Amino acid sequence: MATKAERRAARDLVAAYHEAQLGVLIEQVGRAVDRFRGGEQDAFEVDAVIHQFHRATRQLWSFCVQSGRQVESTAHLIERMADDGDVIDWWQRGASAKARGAEDRDV
Template identity: 65%
Template sequence: MGTKAERRVARERVAAYHEAQLSELVKHVEQEIARFRAGELDVFEVAAVIHRYHRAAQKLWTFCDQSGAHVESTAQLIERMPDAGEAIDWWQRGETAKPKTIP
């Protein structure tokens, strides 16, 4: 476990990541609402988009949970992701699992 200052920096890094990723999720919703207003989607499809946003935001919140000692490891992971060419697609993670078909 790091010093208080290191934990504070880690919390700030995770909070900034959380905010940026939430902003990206909201952009998805904005795009789909624009499609609804243009008559391309019906109200049920928009409701499904909002539900997907909710699931994705929950998963993001769990990842960014800043309680305890996990904040430092989460901050380190966030810092390493761009260098490793990795990113978490939170919108994709909000998608519901497709039901398995029975043969």
């Protein structure tokens, strides 16, 4: 059984990961808005990015918002991924099923 300090450290690690990954996703939206402002994208393309952002953040939230022993397991998974150099592409996970299917066919 984990001590209070270990549980707190696990919650802090998961919260830091959540915030960092959320920042990566927000950057995607920021770039899309910048392209819109520069005339490189239309409003519908930005809207699609915002929808993907929303789907991605829901996936990320589900991964990070845990309680009890689950947060400890999530923290250990985050540590293992960092040690192994593995990353979860939350942006890709937020892609629509249609878009993911098109990418699978292109490979």
